[in-house]
Amino acid sequence: MPEVIFPGPDGRLEGRYHPQKVKDAPIAIVLHPHPQFGGTMNNRVVYNLHYAFHSLGFTVLRFNFRGVGRSQGEYDQGIGELSDAAAALDYLQSMNPNSKHCWVAGFSFGAWIGMQLLMRRPEFTGFVSVSPPADRYDFSFLAPCPSSGLIINGSADRVAPPADTTALVNKLHEQKGITITHKEMDGAGHFFEDPMMDPMIEEVKQYVSRRLTETTR
Template sequence: MPELIFPGPEGRLEGRYHPQPGKPDAPIAIVLHPHPQYGGTMNNRVVYNLHYAFHKMGFTVMRFNFRGVGRSQGEFDQGVGELSDAASALDYLQAMNPNSKHCWVAGFSFGAWIGMQLLMRRPEITGFISVSPPANMYDFSFLAPCPNSGLIINGTADRVAPPKDTNTLVAKLREQKGITISHEEIDGADHFFRDDEAHMKPMIDKVQTYVRRRLTETTR
């Protein structure tokens, strides 16, 4: 998978880019990693698995390190700068794939919060995946209204972002008309889906089932 360095708002950003050879109109997806100050990088297991899940479904995919992580320049900026990083990454991905008709954003934990904000800024995004969104730590009230349908998925044993807060977020979003918020819970999974067979695989399977269904609906 090609490593790449691309320009960000505060200097260079480091990413991984995985195209679909011979398919210039392939859908594109960007995957956002968890909190930089708690060890979050683009090589996080959930992010890595999401990246490959999208590629297996025919997407050209990109993940990257937020500012101050790995070889990305800059310093942590409380989410404000990270949202700008995500916008720059999407700009870069779109410039590399001008014929793509579908654009998705996926994020895990802190990355889910950033991804949902990106959704509000970029009307061309057609779907989202939000894994373990930390609704107990961050304000998601900016999703008023939420512009697109998507999937929120979490573990029932998540102590970092408790299920009750995720359920409240889902219920609030489902009050909005014109979109459909799907919600899946992985029984016994913690915030990080540590058990590959019991938790990570079922989570990725549900993500793929959802995305494939959405893609089928849009190509009819």
């Protein structure tokens, strides 16, 4: 998988780009957890999400937000990180101009950034939010949420309490025209430590595969 360096709004950004041989393959961008708490594109959840999408036929890009790894810049309270994600999507789309489907997946802080990106970019056809930190970040911007997607969390999550995730899902359920699928995995923590990682990834793959089948009929 080639390492890539592409221009961001505050300097170069470092990523891992995993193309398919098919020119019009769907594309997906994967966003990592909080930079100030050790989050990088090599986080296990992010890494496994990346390969899950690739195994389903997606061309995938994951990258380090500003100030992480070889990405230039400094942490910017989520504002700059959202701009980084938009720049990464621009790069991914420039490499795959014929792609018909575009997805965003994010873990924890990356889920919050991913949902904001979803609001700004109408080309997204689906999303996956893993362990969204609905207790500490405001998700009220999802009014209305522009795309159907999967929200997945653990019942034993001590970082992002399950009750807050359920409240977020219930608000989104009230909106018309989209379908939010919610999966709370019994016994899983915030990071889906083993043995919960594989079942979580399998849930994601089944959901995305089903959505792809529906859109290609």
